[in-house]
Amino acid sequence: MDFSYTQEQKMLQESVQKFIQKSYDFETRNKIMASERGYSEENWQLFAELGWLTVAFSEADGGFGASAVDLILMMDEFGKAMLVEPFVPTTVLGGGLFSALGSVEQKAEFIPKIMAGGLQLACAYAEANSRYNLSSVATTARVNGDSVTIDGLKIAVLNGSNASKLLVVARESGARTDREGISVFMVDADAPGVSIQAYTNIDGKMSAQVSFEAVEVAVADRLGAVGGAIGALETVIDRATVAVSAEAAGALEAMLQKTVEYSKVRKQFGTAIGTFQALQHRMVDMFIECQLARSIVLRAAMKLDSAEDEIEKARAVSAAKSRVGKAIRRVSQEAIQIHGGIGMTDEMDVGHMFKCVTGLAMMFGNTDYHTARFAAL
Amino acid sequence: MAPGPLESRRIDVNADFTAEELAFESEVREFLSAEFPGEYRDKVDANIRLSKDELVNWQKILYRKGWAAPNWPQEYGGTGWSATQKYIFATEMGLIGAPEPVPFGMKMVAPVLMAYGSDEQKRRFLPDILESNVWWCQGYSEPNAGSDLASLKMSAVRDGDDYIVNGSKTWNTYGQYADWIFCLVRTDNSVKKQEGISFLLIDMHSAGVSLKSIYLLDGHPEVNEIFFDDVRVPANNLIGEENKGWTYAKVLLTHERTNISGVPRGKRRLRALKRIASDTDDGFGSNMMENSTFKNKLAETEIELQALEYVELRTLAALSVGKAPGPESSILKIVGTELAQKMDELFVELAAYNCLPFLPEQFEEGFQGNPVGPGTAASSALVYFNNRKLSIFGGSNEIQRNIISKAVLGL
Numbered sequence: 001m002d003f004s005y006t007q008e009q010k011m012l013q014e015s016v017q018k019f020i021q022k023s024y025d026f027e028t029r030n031k032i033m034a035s036e037r038g039y040s041e042e043n044w045q046l047f048a049e050l051g052w053l054t055v056a057f058s059e060a061d062g063g064f065g066a067s068a069v070d071l072i073l074m075m076d077e078f079g080k081a082m083l084v085e086p087f088v089p090t091t092v093l094g095g096g097l098f099s100a101l102g103s104v105e106q107k108a109e110f111i112p113k114i115m116a117g118g119l120q121l122a123c124a125y126a127e128a129n130s131r132y133n134l135s136s137v138a139t140t141a142r143v144n145g146d147s148v149t150i151d152g153l154k155i156a157v158l159n160g161s162n163a164s165k166l167l168v169v170a171r172e173s174g175a176r177t178d179r180e181g182i183s184v185f186m187v188d189a190d191a192p193g194v195s196i197q198a199y200t201n202i203d204g205k206m207s208a209q210v211s212f213e214a215v216e217v218a219v220a221d222r223l224g225a226v227g228g229a230i231g232a233l234e235t236v237i238d239r240a241t242v243a244v245s246a247e248a249a250g251a252l253e254a255m256l257q258k259t260v261e262y263s264k265v266r267k268q269f270g271t272a273i274g275t276f277q278a279l280q281h282r283m284v285d286m287f288i289e290c291q292l293a294r295s296i297v298l299r300a301a302m303k304l305d306s307a308e309d310e311i312e313k314a315r316a317v318s319a320a321k322s323r324v325g326k327a328i329r330r331v332s333q334e335a336i337q338i339h340g341g342i343g344m345t346d347e348m349d350v351g352h353m354f355k356c357v358t359g360l361a362m363m364f365g366n367t368d369y370h371t372a373r374f375a376a377l
Numbered sequence: 378m379a380p381g382p383l384e385s386r387r388i389d390v391n392a393d394f395t396a397e398e399l400a401f402e403s404e405v406r407e408f409l410s411a412e413f414p415g416e417y418r419d420k421v422d423a424n425i426r427l428s429k430d431e432l433v434n435w436q437k438i439l440y441r442k443g444w445a446a447p448n449w450p451q452e453y454g455g456t457g458w459s460a461t462q463k464y465i466f467a468t469e470m471g472l473i474g475a476p477e478p479v480p481f482g483m484k485m486v487a488p489v490l491m492a493y494g495s496d497e498q499k500r501r502f503l504p505d506i507l508e509s510n511v512w513w514c515q516g517y518s519e520p521n522a523g524s525d526l527a528s529l530k531m532s533a534v535r536d537g538d539d540y541i542v543n544g545s546k547t548w549n550t551y552g553q554y555a556d557w558i559f560c561l562v563r564t565d566n567s568v569k570k571q572e573g574i575s576f577l578l579i580d581m582h583s584a585g586v587s588l589k590s591i592y593l594l595d596g597h598p599e600v601n602e603i604f605f606d607d608v609r610v611p612a613n614n615l616i617g618e619e620n621k622g623w624t625y626a627k628v629l630l631t632h633e634r635t636n637i638s639g640v641p642r643g644k645r646r647l648r649a650l651k652r653i654a655s656d657t658d659d660g661f662g663s664n665m666m667e668n669s670t671f672k673n674k675l676a677e678t679e680i681e682l683q684a685l686e687y688v689e690l691r692t693l694a695a696l697s698v699g700k701a702p703g704p705e706s707s708i709l710k711i712v713g714t715e716l717a718q719k720m721d722e723l724f725v726e727l728a729a730y731n732c733l734p735f736l737p738e739q740f741e742e743g744f745q746g747n748p749v750g751p752g753t754a755a756s757s758a759l760v761y762f763n764n765r766k767l768s769i770f771g772g773s774n775e776i777q778r779n780i781i782s783k784a785v786l787g788l
Binding site: 130 | 518521523524525528547548591592593594596600657658659660661662668670671718722725726728729730731732733734735736747749750751758761762765766768769770773774775778
């Protein structure tokens with residue numbers, strides 16, 4: 001048994017830590033969020049130069065190896081800094097769908113562009129009535145000869161307003177919640193019939209609601225086999241689920257650290273509030289939650305990198321997201337409570353972390369959803 | 378046969394209303410359904426804040442009916458209701474979503490004026506509070522005096538007929554609307570910290586008063602920091618005696634904790650949760666009301682509300698037989714706020730992806746855009762964020778636990 005990181009992994013981690021330390025403090029993040037695109041293109045190009053955009057891709061696809069452990073190392077650091085750049089939607093979701101479903105030609109055309117920082121993607125899967133069920137798809141795709149017509153409304157499309165290509169999950173056949181009949185299509189964001197309503201999420205990342213009205217694409221814009229995308233979609237979302245779980249684990253650890261620091265300097269009743277046992281034990285519980293969260297995320301990543309069967313992998317992912325969701329609630333609420341009023345202000349980073357992890361708790365399914373999925377698998 | 382031991386010890390408990398009380402309940406219900414403006418109700422249902430003008434207008438409606446101040450003695454314009462009638466009124470108000478009058482004047486400064494103010498002060502301030510002509514805010518907390526309120530530093534130094542006030546106050550809810558602020562100020566540094574505090578009323582329009590909005594996590598400037606720079610305050614704005622302010626403030630805090638359980642509002646929100654759950658697809662072709670995990674959470678919430686309601690009724694019953702509100706009111710604050718926060722979580726869970734958009738403007742008056750998400754879904758996280766304040770303000774829940782620990786358990 002060996003839980004130590006490889007030399008490459010340590011270097012990757014240090015590379016992210018250095019960038020965050022140098023170029024991503026709270027004020028900088030606020031400026032980036034207030035900018036027109038809501039993320040920094042300059043940072044994005046730097047990520048490409050540093051090789052970070054290759055991490056999600058296999059060596060066969062020209063990437064760094066597609067290791068889930070590599071991915072969570074990065075996400076953990078991103079979480080601590082509340083990074084808003086669209087790493088997950090473009091490389092993990094969009095890139096993941098190209099890797100899993102793309103033809104040789106599609107991969108060759110798009111994956112190098114993603115890794116070079118020249119292509120922003122968004123994955124449009126969720127719908128008004130789908131909740132977290134990936135096979136609940138009401139958006140339709142109708143084939144007429146060489147073209148396909150897409151109609152439907154997608155919600156919570158991360159990076160939807162900055163992506164030049166949208167990967168749209170649509171139904172070619174079957175009833176609304178059938179697993180069969182679901183395909184993924186590449187749609188240009190500026191195609192006629194696509195309307196994008198952009199907004200910022202509570203975690204500071206850009207998102208959008210996207211409607212498709214008689215949007216025409218070519219049959220050749222389908223990724224993978226006709227109606228056969230659900231398995232790949234689940235695998236890709238599972239990987240993204242581990243990524244956001246790691247992001248949350250990092251953010252929670254930062255919240256714990258900030259709370260402990262604050263309790264040492266905030267004086268009431270003539271002493272630092274951190275000297276009160278009632279608060280000490282609660283901070284200990286936060287620490288325990290952080291450790292459990294971190295551990296179960298690592299477990300999930302190691303399972304994804306192993307030769308286990310798909311069911312075991314999926315169970316490990318749901319276990320992680322379920323448990324991290326609980327940790328999010330306990331740690332983040334206590335962090336605000338122990339900070340008191342100051343923790344509720346827009347000026348303090350801890351409050352923004354609270355908002356970030358609240359969003360992450362819902363992303364790709366909350367605790368209840370993943371507990372039920374774990375039990376059912 | 379002689380009564381057995383069980384029967385002889387039976388206590389005649391009842392929670393039923395009398396015929397008069399039931400008639401009163403109908404009267405309140407009819408009044409509220411007729412007089413609480415429909416557009417206000419719609420806003421409350423849509424999670425849109427009522428404006429200052431609307432809050433003032435609503436209080437004036439209550440005032441004209443003579444119901445603005447159920448908790449005031451009749452001589453000052455109170456209703457003269459029994460404890461049960463007050464409970465019925467608060468319940469009906471909560472169920473329909475009608476806000477209580479803004480508490481800073483009505484529930485916070487007024488009781489102190491009545492108990493310790495001069496006749497001149499009562500005449501000057503109470504009628505305008507009752508009729509909502511003057512808006513008050515609370516000046517207690519300071520940046521370095523939160524839970525340890527008695528360590529406050531804002532100073533008032535006597536200069537002829539005036540005090541010269543310097544320092545700052547924070548977390549002043551709706552301070553931006555306030556005409557007056559009631560403050561705890563330090564008038565003596567040489568004694569034990571609780572013994573050098575005075576209770577002073579300050580006109581917010583005085584020279585040297587400035588205000589900075591504090592934006593909270595939901596993007597709303599609900600609270601403020603207020604700065605006092607050589608503010609001249611007439612000495613006749615002092616309540617009672619100099620250096621007795623701490624004693625007066627403690628009385629005020631007990632009043633702040635009455636009606637704090639929020640059971641009626643909780644019941645109303647539970648109804649909303651059930652309605653939304655029935656309308657929310659579970660993603661598998663059914664709805665969230667049929668989701669057994671979520672259904673159990675709603676049941677747990679309802680059970681907790683029932684337990685809390687009966688704690689409140691028992692407290693009320695004790696009050697109606699003449700006992701003073703004790704430290705048990707801290708239970709209502711702790712459980713009431715934590716239960717409200719639990720319900721916030723359930724709204725967020727129901728909203729799922731629709732809790733993610735940060736669109737406070739969608740829940741401002743006059744929003745004209747294309748709303749994201751159904752109903753109030755996109756406000757669920759905003760409310761969840763904002764309501765973290767419930768366990769922090771009004772004496773944090775840690776302070777409430779200290780009160781129970783000391784005053785009830787004798788630890």
